[in-house]
Amino acid sequence: MELKQYMRVIRKRLLLISSIVVIVSALVGVKGFMFTQDVYQSTAKLIVSQSFKVNGTEIMDWSNVQTNLLLISSYKEIIYSSAILNKVVTEFPELNETPANIASKLVISSANDSQVMNISAVDTTYKHAAEIVNAVSKVFKEEIPKIMKVDNVTILSEADSNAIASPINSSPIVSVLLAFIVSLMLAVGLVFLLDYLDDTIKSEEDVNSVLDLPMLSYISRISRSELKTRKSRGVQQKAGEGAYAAAKQ
Amino acid sequence: MRQQNSENNLVTVLNPKSPISESYRSLRTNIQYASVDQHIKVLMVASAKSGEGKTTTITNLAVTYAQEGKKVLLIDGDLRKPSLHHLFQLSNRIGLTSVLFNQQLLPEVIRDTTVDNLSVMTSGPIPPNPSEILGSNRMQYLLEELKETFDVILFDTPPVLAVTDSLVISSYCDGVVLVILAGKMKKSLVQKTKASLEHVQAKILGVVLNNNTRSKSNGHTYYYYGSNE
Numbered sequence: 001m002e003l004k005q006y007m008r009v010i011r012k013r014l015l016l017i018s019s020i021v022v023i024v025s026a027l028v029g030v031k032g033f034m035f036t037q038d039v040y041q042s043t044a045k046l047i048v049s050q051s052f053k054v055n056g057t058e059i060m061d062w063s064n065v066q067t068n069l070l071l072i073s074s075y076k077e078i079i080y081s082s083a084i085l086n087k088v089v090t091e092f093p094e095l096n097e098t099p100a101n102i103a104s105k106l107v108i109s110s111a112n113d114s115q116v117m118n119i120s121a122v123d124t125t126y127k128h129a130a131e132i133v134n135a136v137s138k139v140f141k142e143e144i145p146k147i148m149k150v151d152n153v154t155i156l157s158e159a160d161s162n163a164i165a166s167p168i169n170s171s172p173i174v175s176v177l178l179a180f181i182v183s184l185m186l187a188v189g190l191v192f193l194l195d196y197l198d199d200t201i202k203s204e205e206d207v208n209s210v211l212d213l214p215m216l217s218y219i220s221r222i223s224r225s226e227l228k229t230r231k232s233r234g235v236q237q238k239a240g241e242g243a244y245a246a247a248k249q
Numbered sequence: 250m251r252q253q254n255s256e257n258n259l260v261t262v263l264n265p266k267s268p269i270s271e272s273y274r275s276l277r278t279n280i281q282y283a284s285v286d287q288h289i290k291v292l293m294v295a296s297a298k299s300g301e302g303k304t305t306t307i308t309n310l311a312v313t314y315a316q317e318g319k320k321v322l323l324i325d326g327d328l329r330k331p332s333l334h335h336l337f338q339l340s341n342r343i344g345l346t347s348v349l350f351n352q353q354l355l356p357e358v359i360r361d362t363t364v365d366n367l368s369v370m371t372s373g374p375i376p377p378n379p380s381e382i383l384g385s386n387r388m389q390y391l392l393e394e395l396k397e398t399f400d401v402i403l404f405d406t407p408p409v410l411a412v413t414d415s416l417v418i419s420s421y422c423d424g425v426v427l428v429i430l431a432g433k434m435k436k437s438l439v440q441k442t443k444a445s446l447e448h449v450q451a452k453i454l455g456v457v458l459n460n461n462t463r464s465k466s467n468g469h470t471y472y473y474y475g476s477n478e
Contacts, residue, residue, distance in 0.1 A: 201439055202432045207456045210436045211443055216283065216426060216455035217276035219306065220269055 009195045010188065017187040024183035025176055032172030041107075041168045042129035043120040044137045045156040048072055065115070071152070072117055075140075076108045078147060079119065084140055092135040095128075102132060116156065122168070130161035259336075261312040262364060273309045276457060277317070280310075280424065283454040289423040290396055293326065293404035294457075295415050297442040301430040302459035304332050307405045310426075315367035319400040322359065324370045326404040326418050328379035331372035333405055337362055344373025349387050355394060368399070383417045392421050409442045419451035428457045 010017065048071055078084060085099035095102075107120040119137055123129035137155050145151040201207060204215045261270045280289060294303045294310075311323040324345060325333035334341040339360055347353035359368050376382050395402055404422065406415040419425050425446055429439055446453055 198432075199435050199437070200432050201429050201434055201436055201458070204458070206436070207429070207458065210440060211427075211456065213427065213443070213453060214279075214283070214455040215458065216279040217272050217457050219272050219276075219302070219457060219459045 006192075009191060013191040013194070017184070017191055020187040020190070021180060021183045025180045028179035029172060029176045032175045036172065037124050038167035039122055039124060040126035040129050040165050041120050041122050042126060042133045042159040042161075042165070043118050044133045044159045046117045046119065046137060046141070047154050047156050048075065048115050048117060048152055049154065069113065069115065071148070072110050072115070074148075075117065075144070075153070076110075078144070079106065079108055079136065079140055083147065084136065084143055087143060088135050088139045091139060092131070095131060095135060097132065102136070105129070105132060106136065121159075126163065126165040127161045130159035130163070133159040134161070259309055259312055261309045261316070265316070270309075270313075273306075273313045276306075276310055276426075277313045280426065280454055283424065289454075290400070291392065291402045291404070291422045292424050292426065293406050293415070293418055293422045294426045294428050295406060295409050295419065295442065295446060295451075296428040296430075297410050297434055297438040298408045299330070299411065301408075301428050301434065302457075303408075303428050304336065304405050306426070306428050306457055306459065307403050308333070308336060311367055311401075311403050312364055314401045314403075315364050319366060320398070321367050321401045321403065322370060322395060322399040323367065323403050323405070325372040326383065326414065327407045328372050328375060328382065328414065329407050329412060331375070333369055334371040337369050337371075339369065339371055341371045341373065344371035346373035346376050346382065348373075348391060349382050349385065350376075351387075355391070380413050380417055383414055389421065409445050410438065416445060416449045416451070419446055420449055423452065424454040425451045426454055426457055428459055431458045 080103055082099060085102050088102060089095070089097065089099055105121045105123055107122065109118045109120070110116060119133055121129040121132040121136070123132065137158065141153050141155055144153050201210060207213060207215055260267055261273050264270060280292065283289075294307045296303050308323065311321050315321045323333065325331045326345070328346065331341060343353050343358050345358065348355055348358050358370055358373065360370070361368055382388070392402070404418050406418050409415045427442065427446075443453065
């Protein structure tokens with residue numbers, strides 16, 4: 001297929017392409033501007049670190065670090081457990097949340113080979129997200145020595161509930177732009193698929209390849225304007241007469 | 250008897266200088282050159298299915314032959330769903346079947362039109378067995394008689410894949426023009442149509458691609474040059 005043929009296919013189905021693009025972009029735009037709430041994320045950082053003293057000096061060896069790293073995986077699960085979340089709900093009733101709600105809003109992560117844990121909460125207001133994160137961090141720090149019999153969690157940084165934050169979900173304009181690009185690509189792809197699946201005779205090449213017969217003529221679609229009788233200087237011509245029919249009169 | 254107010258949608262009559270009329274003249278010329286060794290006197294159009302533009306093609310082609318000064322007879326060979334009488338606003342009480350059943354004399358069923366040199370023979374009353382009637386000896390004699398009077402005889406026919414009538418008529422013709430509706434007709438159906446016509450030794454002259462979307466620079470614009478519009 002040459003570039004001209006590609007362009008012909010696109011031109012032929014331009015209405016379909018533009019319809020798909022406009023509809024998809026409009027739907028994404030409507031959803032983005034009218035039905036999507038801004039979502040904020042707040043994060044607190046905790047470090048899992050345990051050392052032991054030798055002659056009054058705190059020493060941390062490689063095996064200790066490895067133990068701490070392994071503990072992080074367990075701690076992630078413990079945070080989601082009812083032992084922690086029920087305590088958060090009872091100790092911080094002002095949050096007005098259930099354990100299940102808090103669990104759904106929490107995101108706990110840690111970088112590979114890092115002893116730092118990130119506890120994040122997602123909410124429609126940044127202040128509330130920060131309050132949830134700080135509450136969970138405090139309860140977790142308090143409860144972990146009781147659960148694991150080891151006091152190795154330190155809060156590195158709390159979430160600042162007064163900070164001015166930006167929403168984490170993309171802006172509707174970006175969403176519409178992405179929808180436009182993706183729908184355009186899909187629409188063009190669909191058009192080429194339809195053209196590939198089209199098993200009809202469309203051109204002289206098709207006639208030659210399929211039938212091996214000569215083309216006698218191409219007849220275009222007859223428009224209404226072509227069915228209007230042509231007049232020359234107000235005098236109607238007879239069928240088959242030339243342009244000078246009126247001059248003879 | 251001349252009919253008035255007819256040919257109400259024949260582009261070659263209403264707008265003989267249009268690019269489409271030129272396409273029909275080009276078709277006429279190409280048919281003449283398609284068979285240099287044999288003079289084409291009896292011609293028919295064929296298509297796989299209905300609605301591909303057979304009637305429009307054959308009627309406008311008939312007009313272009315008539316405009317060239319040839320004595321033309323256009324016969325409605327579609328004895329199942331005839332349409333020429335509608336197009337030329339004629340009565341279909343008498344026609345081809347009337348002559349084949351010896352109910353009318355030949356001159357009575359040949360009707361003149363507003364186009365000079367163009368006569369029309371409508372289908373006449375629809376019979377119960379069109380294929381048998383079209384394949385009868387009477388039909389052969391009738392055609393021989395008509396060949397003496399007219400320079401060109403053109404047949405409008407039913408779709409090839411629907412009924413055998415077209416294949417029967419094709420055996421009387423010097424040439425068959427295959428009409429294809431561009432972008433609508435499947436390749437397999439057109440191949441089947443060609444195979445059916447070849448099976449009865451019909452001489453297919455070539456293809457007319459109908460409803461072809463015209464490009465902006467269609468090469469016919471010169472035709473309007475200098476005309477008073």
